[in-house]
């Protein structure tokens with residue numbers, strides 16, 4: 001397993017708290033069977049902690065207590081599994097269409113004993129009748145113009161979409177304005193997570209649906 005730097009070690013202790021050991025085991029899975037079975041590229045091993053696990057886990061600060069969360073296009077569980085490890089109060093649905101990835105996710109969830117996580121082998125746009133959550137997360141799945149119509153229906157009129165994005169976040173929001181309105185999305189803003197923990201905080205596009213903005217607040221956490 002790749003060892004975290006002292007800074008990453010400190011950040012991991014703060015994000016995962018008493019569940020840090022589960023995070024270590026997840027990283028070991030990523031660096032082991034995750035590489036062998038093509039879930040993650042071998043070049044990612046030295047940056048598993050910062051670029052993947054911590055970068056995703058800090059998004060937990062934008063998620064209210066006991067929320068139901070769906071992670072669209074989970075791949076190797078990013079960000080969905082990091083959130084489930086950091087926050088046992090959440091109920092997490094991972095959505096991933098590829099059988100090979102679903103198989104790996106299922107094995108990891110079982111090994112880590114994450115009973116509050118389930119996996120759906122399907123495309124997000126097929127699951128509006130099955131999945132009903134408060135928060136929909138995603139990373140590196142698609143541009144907002146397609147991601148919004150896949151994600152917003154899973155909120156059933158009330159909740160928040162959180163899409164991890166890079167520097168183009170504001171530009172993507174501008175391009176997706178009409179799509180967001182058509183899907184029933186309200187205010188779309190660029191937030192950051194992990195300011196206190198990471199040298200480069202994570203950029204997140206947050207789109208509120210219904211009255212959730214008033215409950216969670218513009219900067220995030222309702223915890």
Ligand SMILES: C[S@@+](CC[C@H](N)C(=O)[O-])C[C@H]1O[C@@H](n2cnc3c(N)ncnc32)[C@H](O)[C@@H]1O
Pocket residue numbers: 072073074075076077078079095096097098101122123124125138139140141150
């Ligand atoms: C580039 S990977 C990103 C994986 C992970 N979120 C990450 O950040 O490492 C995109 C993932 O989205 C999944 N995907 C593609 N289209 C999808 C859809 N319509 N619904 C759900 N997942 C989808 C792919 O199978 C793939 O696992």
